[in-house]
Amino acid sequence: MRYVTTAGAALLLLAAGACTDLTETVYDQTTQTNFKPTAKDLGSLIAPAYRALADMYMGWYGNVDVAQEEPADVLVTPERINGWWDGGVYYRQHTHSWTLNSYTFSHTWSNCFSSINNINRVIYQIESRTIPVASDSVKTAILAELRALRAYDYSLLLDNFRNVPIVTDFTAKDLPQQNTAQEVYDFVVSELSATIPNLSTETGVATYGRMNRWAAEAILARVYLNAEVYVGTPAYDKVIPLTQDIITSGKYSVDPSYRTPFSVAAGPLDGGLSHEVIWAVPYDAVYLPVSSFHMKTLKPELRYVFKMNAQPWGGSAGNPQFVDSYDPDDTRKRDTWLMGRQFTPDSVFGYDFTDTIPQFRGKNAFRYGFPVRKYEIYAGETGASNVDYPIVRYAEVLMTQAEALLRTGRADEAAVLVTQVRQRAFAATNPAKATVTGSDLMQGSSYLYGWYDTDGIVKTGAGGTPVTATTGGAFGGADIQYGRFLDELAWEFAVEGQRRQQLVRFGVFSTKAWFNHPADADTHWHIYPIPQFAIDANPNLKQNPGY
Amino acid sequence: MRHLHVVSILAFLGFFAPPPSLAHAQEVGKVAGTVTDRATGGPLAGAQVTVVGTRLAAVADAAGRFALGGIPVGTVTLRAQTIGYGLGEQAVSVAPGEATTADFKLQPQAVELEGVVVVGYGTQRREDITGAVASVTSEQFVQSPARDIASLVAGKVAGLTVNTPSGNPAAGTEILLRGFGTLNAVTSPLVLVDGVPGDLKTIAPQDVASVNVLKDASAAAIYGSRAANGVILITTRRQESDRPVFRYDSYTSVQSIYKMPDFLNAADFRRLAADSFKTPAGNTFEDLHYATDWRRAVMRGTPVNYNHNLSVMGGTPAGTNYTASLTYRSDEGIFQKSNNRQVTGRVNIGHSMYDGKLTADLNMVTRWETRFDGVDFNYLWRQATIRNPTDRIYDDNGDWQIRGTYFYTNPVQMLNTYGGDREGRDLRLHATVRFRPVDQLTLSVLAGTDRGDTLAGSWRALDNPDVPGINSASRGASSYQSQVFEATGTYSDAFGGHRVTLLGGYSYLDRLDDGFSASNNRFPTDLYGYSSLESGSGLPQGLAAMYSGKSAYRTVGFFGRLNWDWNSRFLAMLSLRYEGDSRFGADHKWGLFPGVSLGWRLSQERFVPHFVSDLKLRAGYGVTGIAPNRPYLSLTTYAYANNFPVGGQWVPGLAPAQNPNPDLRWEKKAELNVGLDFSLFDYRLAGTLDLYRRDTRDMLYNYDVPVPPYLYGSMLANVGHMRNEGAEASLTYDVVRSARFHWQAGANWSTNKNTLLSLSNQVYQADECWETGYTGEPIQTSTHRVCIGGPIGNFYGYQSVDISPTGEWIVLDSLGNRIPITQAKANDRRVLGNGVPKHYLAFNNSLRWGNLDLTVNMRGAFGFQILNFGRLYYENLNNTQYNMLRSAFDKVYGKQVLDYPLVYVSYYIEDGDYWKVDNATLGYTFQAGSLPRFLSSSIQSARIYVAGRNLLTLSGYKGMDPEVRTVTGTDLNPGVDARDQYPTTRLFTLGLNLTF
Numbered sequence A: 001m002r003y004v005t006t007a008g009a010a011l012l013l014l015a016a017g018a019c020t021d022l023t024e025t026v027y028d029q030t031t032q033t034n035f036k037p038t039a040k041d042l043g044s045l046i047a048p049a050y051r052a053l054a055d056m057y058m059g060w061y062g063n064v065d066v067a068q069e070e071p072a073d074v075l076v077t078p079e080r081i082n083g084w085w086d087g088g089v090y091y092r093q094h095t096h097s098w099t100l101n102s103y104t105f106s107h108t109w110s111n112c113f114s115s116i117n118n119i120n121r122v123i124y125q126i127e128s129r130t131i132p133v134a135s136d137s138v139k140t141a142i143l144a145e146l147r148a149l150r151a152y153d154y155s156l157l158l159d160n161f162r163n164v165p166i167v168t169d170f171t172a173k174d175l176p177q178q179n180t181a182q183e184v185y186d187f188v189v190s191e192l193s194a195t196i197p198n199l200s201t202e203t204g205v206a207t208y209g210r211m212n213r214w215a216a217e218a219i220l221a222r223v224y225l226n227a228e229v230y231v232g233t234p235a236y237d238k239v240i241p242l243t244q245d246i247i248t249s250g251k252y253s254v255d256p257s258y259r260t261p262f263s264v265a266a267g268p269l270d271g272g273l274s275h276e277v278i279w280a281v282p283y284d285a286v287y288l289p290v291s292s293f294h295m296k297t298l299k300p301e302l303r304y305v306f307k308m309n310a311q312p313w314g315g316s317a318g319n320p321q322f323v324d325s326y327d328p329d330d331t332r333k334r335d336t337w338l339m340g341r342q343f344t345p346d347s348v349f350g351y352d353f354t355d356t357i358p359q360f361r362g363k364n365a366f367r368y369g370f371p372v373r374k375y376e377i378y379a380g381e382t383g384a385s386n387v388d389y390p391i392v393r394y395a396e397v398l399m400t401q402a403e404a405l406l407r408t409g410r411a412d413e414a415a416v417l418v419t420q421v422r423q424r425a426f427a428a429t430n431p432a433k434a435t436v437t438g439s440d441l442m443q444g445s446s447y448l449y450g451w452y453d454t455d456g457i458v459k460t461g462a463g464g465t466p467v468t469a470t471t472g473g474a475f476g477g478a479d480i481q482y483g484r485f486l487d488e489l490a491w492e493f494a495v496e497g498q499r500r501q502q503l504v505r506f507g508v509f510s511t512k513a514w515f516n517h518p519a520d521a522d523t524h525w526h527i528y529p530i531p532q533f534a535i536d537a538n539p540n541l542k543q544n545p546g547y
Numbered sequence B: 001m002r003h004l005h006v007v008s009i010l011a012f013l014g015f016f017a018p019p020p021s022l023a024h025a026q027e028v029g030k031v032a033g034t035v036t037d038r039a040t041g042g043p044l045a046g047a048q049v050t051v052v053g054t055r056l057a058a059v060a061d062a063a064g065r066f067a068l069g070g071i072p073v074g075t076v077t078l079r080a081q082t083i084g085y086g087l088g089e090q091a092v093s094v095a096p097g098e099a100t101t102a103d104f105k106l107q108p109q110a111v112e113l114e115g116v117v118v119v120g121y122g123t124q125r126r127e128d129i130t131g132a133v134a135s136v137t138s139e140q141f142v143q144s145p146a147r148d149i150a151s152l153v154a155g156k157v158a159g160l161t162v163n164t165p166s167g168n169p170a171a172g173t174e175i176l177l178r179g180f181g182t183l184n185a186v187t188s189p190l191v192l193v194d195g196v197p198g199d200l201k202t203i204a205p206q207d208v209a210s211v212n213v214l215k216d217a218s219a220a221a222i223y224g225s226r227a228a229n230g231v232i233l234i235t236t237r238r239q240e241s242d243r244p245v246f247r248y249d250s251y252t253s254v255q256s257i258y259k260m261p262d263f264l265n266a267a268d269f270r271r272l273a274a275d276s277f278k279t280p281a282g283n284t285f286e287d288l289h290y291a292t293d294w295r296r297a298v299m300r301g302t303p304v305n306y307n308h309n310l311s312v313m314g315g316t317p318a319g320t321n322y323t324a325s326l327t328y329r330s331d332e333g334i335f336q337k338s339n340n341r342q343v344t345g346r347v348n349i350g351h352s353m354y355d356g357k358l359t360a361d362l363n364m365v366t367r368w369e370t371r372f373d374g375v376d377f378n379y380l381w382r383q384a385t386i387r388n389p390t391d392r393i394y395d396d397n398g399d400w401q402i403r404g405t406y407f408y409t410n411p412v413q414m415l416n417t418y419g420g421d422r423e424g425r426d427l428r429l430h431a432t433v434r435f436r437p438v439d440q441l442t443l444s445v446l447a448g449t450d451r452g453d454t455l456a457g458s459w460r461a462l463d464n465p466d467v468p469g470i471n472s473a474s475r476g477a478s479s480y481q482s483q484v485f486e487a488t489g490t491y492s493d494a495f496g497g498h499r500v501t502l503l504g505g506y507s508y509l510d511r512l513d514d515g516f517s518a519s520n521n522r523f524p525t526d527l528y529g530y531s532s533l534e535s536g537s538g539l540p541q542g543l544a545a546m547y548s549g550k551s552a553y554r555t556v557g558f559f560g561r562l563n564w565d566w567n568s569r570f571l572a573m574l575s576l577r578y579e580g581d582s583r584f585g586a587d588h589k590w591g592l593f594p595g596v597s598l599g600w601r602l603s604q605e606r607f608v609p610h611f612v613s614d615l616k617l618r619a620g621y622g623v624t625g626i627a628p629n630r631p632y633l634s635l636t637t638y639a640y641a642n643n644f645p646v647g648g649q650w651v652p653g654l655a656p657a658q659n660p661n662p663d664l665r666w667e668k669k670a671e672l673n674v675g676l677d678f679s680l681f682d683y684r685l686a687g688t689l690d691l692y693r694r695d696t697r698d699m700l701y702n703y704d705v706p707v708p709p710y711l712y713g714s715m716l717a718n719v720g721h722m723r724n725e726g727a728e729a730s731l732t733y734d735v736v737r738s739a740r741f742h743w744q745a746g747a748n749w750s751t752n753k754n755t756l757l758s759l760s761n762q763v764y765q766a767d768e769c770w771e772t773g774y775t776g777e778p779i780q781t782s783t784h785r786v787c788i789g790g791p792i793g794n795f796y797g798y799q800s801v802d803i804s805p806t807g808e809w810i811v812l813d814s815l816g817n818r819i820p821i822t823q824a825k826a827n828d829r830r831v832l833g834n835g836v837p838k839h840y841l842a843f844n845n846s847l848r849w850g851n852l853d854l855t856v857n858m859r860g861a862f863g864f865q866i867l868n869f870g871r872l873y874y875e876n877l878n879n880t881q882y883n884m885l886r887s888a889f890d891k892v893y894g895k896q897v898l899d900y901p902l903v904y905v906s907y908y909i910e911d912g913d914y915w916k917v918d919n920a921t922l923g924y925t926f927q928a929g930s931l932p933r934f935l936s937s938s939i940q941s942a943r944i945y946v947a948g949r950n951l952l953t954l955s956g957y958k959g960m961d962p963e964v965r966t967v968t969g970t971d972l973n974p975g976v977d978a979r980d981q982y983p984t985t986r987l988f989t990l991g992l993n994l995t996f
Helices: A002-017 A039-057 A063-069 A086-094 A103-127 A136-160 A181-198 A213-225 A227-231 A236-249 A293-297 A332-336 A394-407 A411-426 A483-493 A499-505 A532-537 B002-013 B217-226 B266-274 B294-298 B377-386 B411-417 B869-874
Strands: A277-281 A340-343 A350-353 A389-393 B028-037 B048-051 B057-059 B065-072 B074-081 B088-094 B099-101 B104-106 B116-118 B123-125 B133-137 B160-163 B174-177 B190-193 B208-214 B231-236 B245-257 B304-315 B320-332 B339-353 B358-372 B418-438 B441-460 B472-495 B498-521 B545-566 B570-581 B590-601 B612-626 B637-646 B649-658 B667-680 B685-704 B714-737 B741-758 B769-772 B784-787 B794-797 B800-803 B809-812 B818-820 B830-834 B839-849 B852-862 B865-868 B909-911 B914-926 B941-955 B985-995
Touching: A039 A063, A039 A103, A039 A136, A039 A277, A039 A389, A039 B637, A039 B649, A063 A086, A063 A103, A063 A293, A063 A499, A086 A103, A103 A136, A103 A532, A103 B649, A136 A181, A136 A213, A181 A213, A181 A227, A213 A227, A213 A236, A213 A277, A213 A389, A213 A394, A227 A499, A236 A394, A277 A394, A332 A483, A389 A394, A394 A411, A394 A483, A411 A483, A483 A499, A532 B685, B028 B048, B028 B074, B028 B088, B048 B065, B057 B065, B065 B074, B074 B104, B088 B099, B088 B104, B116 B133, B116 B208, B190 B217, B208 B217, B217 B231, B217 B545, B217 B570, B217 B590, B217 B612, B217 B667, B294 B377, B294 B411, B377 B411, B411 B418, B570 B612, B784 B794, B830 B865, B865 B869
Parallel strands: B028 B099, B028 B104, B190 B231
Antiparallel strands: A277 A389, A340 A350, B028 B065, B048 B057, B048 B074, B074 B088, B116 B123, B133 B208, B160 B174, B208 B231, B245 B304, B245 B985, B304 B320, B320 B339, B339 B358, B358 B418, B418 B441, B441 B472, B472 B498, B498 B545, B545 B570, B570 B590, B590 B612, B612 B667, B637 B649, B667 B685, B685 B714, B714 B741, B741 B839, B769 B784, B794 B830, B800 B809, B809 B818, B839 B852, B852 B914, B865 B909, B914 B941, B941 B985
16 A cells, blocks of 8 residues: 555646646747837838738729629620639629629628728727837828728728728727718718828829828719719719819829820839829739739730730620720720730730620630730739739829819810820820810710620610610610710720729619620619628628618 | 567667577477367367467467477466457466377457457456447458558448548548538547557558547547547557567559549540531530540559568567567559658567566657659649640650640640659657556556658749749748657556446647748759759749748646446446647636446346347447647737838738637537447357437637627637437358358448537627538539538539520529529529438458458448539530540430530539448468478468459449548538549559568
8 A cells, every 4th residue: 555655646746747837839920919019010010901902902803803893884704615604703793683792892891891900900009109100290190191091991881882880999899880871971071081181292102002192182082973872962063172182283194105004114113104193002923912803804825925924814805895885096995905816926826806705604715805905914924913003093083073074064174184084095096086075075875785695786685676876775875964974984994993883873883784784673783782791790780772 | 588688679670580589408398289169169270379478389270280399398378369269378287208288169259358448548348348439450450551540440440431532642541430520620530559649640550459449429538629539549569479570561562543534535536526526516626636645644554562561579578578660661653753652660669577567668650751742643634634635745846735725734744844752750759657566556657759840842844834934943841849748547446346447647748830941933954953942033033932830739638537347247437637728718728528438238137148148238428629720729810911012112011810719719529329239149240339429519610700890800719519410330240150161241330410500609600501612613613502400511503404405404493493504593502412421331251261361341331422523524515625525425314415614513413322342352371381391490470462452333423433532621522523633543462471
């Protein structure tokens, strides 16, 4: 028994001395407890707020193409010989039948709120002095920039979802309450108005990719332009002084070439060729390798034609109906779309692109439909493009003011601005055609709305009767108020992620048919549903009407 | 003598066999006798008779007679043994120069009864076990070359699924015990090699003495938070007698693809092109005027596998003993360059002193594994199957023939312009010291360390097909180190018909993982491969990448167990583990894992009839856990990632990467198991029946959470509840028990029903259903759906029922109406089957006729469906740029050739039921007497065998092999026969076992 006692005692000793410490030893993570930010971390802390925009716009299932262009009349992603049915996701965007959790728009929701949350956190950290800031003026400027960026995120949420929760307090732990469209609109307007005076007026490298005064004014002008759609009260008169402030500043101009703002060298980080881009997402193949829209629209063998370092996937193309609407002398057509024969010098690889796509569903060859070439394609291009995405360019400021003038009965003044934008498009072909008049802008649209049948003729439906500009209802464009101006917007801003908003504003989004999209039964499709996962996660949120 | 042993050990380390140690010159005598079957009285030819404590041994002849000479005078113990019979032992006294008689009558046994079974922190007599524990000893292993240790027991343990869905020699098996119990944590069981965590490749299969599986939670609860997927206990071979043994096992295998799918060949293409054959869509076939069998162009002629295993055992269990082995294994795959080579070494030295009161055990296991790792063979298979057979490998200039087609790569170019290798090394050092101050008490301490690293490198040549003109290379290493420490005390006593064993202990385990990798590109030459990363110009251009990471965790446990039995009638086991893990959240670092099981040996009761040899009813309940699979998951973390220009400088953004979760904890599995063990008719028929219900609660799932107020859009939380219910049965029957012929048959069956009961609570809500699995390009849709209230593994898509006159699918809509697929909406999809087999059945036969032995293992899976991606992608005429199956020309539903793009419909979901002749082995054992004299003096036994693996499959399945991946990790998409895969193979083996 002596042995037992000794041994038992020994075991107890062992157990008592046994290691029971379970604190984690952290090596490769930055945790809340071990990270103490300093003033020099400010750049790193605000970067994610902007970066969310980069992920959102031109990435896979980007806001530009899938959320804003594919439900509209300019761009389609038909089924291809190599696939592109993808469970019907593009078809549902095209025919306005998206489901409640579709990544096509929930992507925008997630990125905007990710940006907002980062902004709230950094604002909280600055105000609570968790992050030391060099001076009061730096503090004022950085807070103004963050609030303006947050207001921009909310302007996107307003445009796409309307009834979203406004959250500005990082420390709030309760699930957010839903706000009305009016509340969101008022928030965006007041935040932008309040911060504009404190924003930097500098352009160039210092503010490139970031919110400066001119970007904020252009965004606020865009919000006012759509005020009637958002809250039922027009605010066109407020558009004019804001846009005029940008014009008068003389900081920007329309680039002589339509291609310049979309070239690799447009931004000040890459050469600074463009004086037109006011605010852009500064994509970079090395540092910000996210932009993949070129892979989605270019076709596989074009890698050899353009000497790219990646094989494109071959989906999206211009809607032939829209491509047909350009004036033959408008060089924006060939600057936006990759047309005709595109072969390697030895003619081994390439395609002869045609402006016909028989139908959305089916085995469409790669050569059907024009791929987008607006964003520069360059030798050595990989799956991530170097081309920056212009969120706002000066031409839009001019066109925004023009639309406000047009809608407030000042068509002739509007025509001057529209002509200014058109001039470079006809400079090399037929300069006289650049000029438009006030009465031109009062005309309907020349876009031949209707069902694009397999024989390439626009009809009232598959196998229906051909339509003309004046057929009316869902067909033709002559009955669209300010339709000509809507056409001008399409020609100038095709595939820049603005078309859904334009069609809604001009009352076309749910009333007209195009390609294989019939007119909608009602207007609830004007905005996207609150993503179902967001409602699941936050019971305070109510689904948008009609969904 | 002790010196001699040291010399022997040293001799072994120098790879010399020890010289046969001869008995000292002394007076000797003889023993002779017979070995017979107690039941039939027939002779047991081949039975081995040994003199315990010496290396004297003899083998019974055809009449069961044996004779042993040179036995030291005095009382010696003789032992007789043969497969399928209990051990026979008797003491005989040997007189000088005389022949003593000793006869053995051995008890036939369908199951080994005396066997002790390893149950975790100790052993138990089989008859005392009250949990669901399966034990497979080396005689019962599947005898063909094993991929890893799991393949040794494929089809041997009811409820343990062992699949070999890939022909890649570098791939392992996939295993699953009693169904899917988790959505987000690891699904693999805890594998312990001689009590220390390891894996199924830690040691060579030849070194395994037994594999024990703790199936239910009452048995596994002693391992706490790591045991929810069951525990596999691997015991290595040890010196157990006093006789030195030198063994050499060797085999050579050849293999071939199990089934070559029937694609068009060059002649077919040419004929279709010459006839201007138009597919319904109007596409034509292009004759490129050459002929290449692309699959043969990337496959080996005859892949050969070799295995050599040398093992030496010597010394005496009562003093110093050693076991050492060295295994070299070289496997070639069916694709060129595909290979896997392993060297495994193992040394175990045991020492016992003070009459066994103090024993020490030193263990070393080391392993080295290397393989070609430069090409994704799964994708290579795709390219070899789809390439136009009238094309050629090289163009007129001798360059690779390339085509611009989408995702279409010259497979020979791929195989030759990509390269790389991967090498892994492990070293395990463990020491155990046992102190037994009194017979009742054993104190034991185990301490050890495991270290290992993996070194991988890959390169891409300038003329590669993907980014022509840009070469690249990468190199990376990862390593782990783990410390284990265990202290246990066991107290056993017997009094008044009671036997009690009490165990208490402490266990500690820590682990540190780290790794790094670097890549560069744009090298001036291809010659360096990955060996001179600095010479590429990609790095200064910002085009190179690198990575490093390091993480650690610790697990600490206190445990105790009480075993009690009363007159071998009533049995009880109670265990408790209190365990903590650093990976858990601050509020849940520690947890309790109880286990309890009870048994009643009815065969000890009078009312049980005589034909019942043994009968035990048992029931158990236990709780086990499974930890999250990464450290740091409960902490708030931020990550520097994603650059943005600030003032002209690119700075990395610092953004939240994870929400804090102080409540993060293990998934908790509670399991109830009821079982019955029986032996009937003089142990001729034996069997086991188990019923279980296992409930996984606090199951981890990634929830969408609103941002704000959360920092990050998803949160890993313990919410869900999954249930697995099932039954298992196994039977062993001695069909024929005669002296010359012995036939034992065994069968086992298992079934499991899986239900996801809940995935939401007050705080976290998940969708009722979510889709998972992925068709891949170009269809890009999900294949499976998981719903609350349903099982894992449901296929979900359109139900095709017919084809239109124009060749388009007719599918059912949500109301059951037949509609063209072009009108089908997302909500018309439905459940199309399930990829998890409902039943597994295995049938194992072992026959011995004189010196000939034959084993045949068959197994099958039933009640499941397979998504045949091979047919989905290649049984379609639409894309004539790709090669296709001959069956693409067949009429769908006997009506019409398909004219529709690739789409996921039920037509491609087939019943997967199969029955396989998994293995057949025919062996012949040469008796010492039948060998030439110069051999029989030194060779104790010699056996040669031929074996075939994956010999025959009976199945209606049209794909290559219905043994597809039905066990998945967190993909939850079982039953998919992928387009990109490494096809399975059939193996033929010639083997030799020599014992000296």
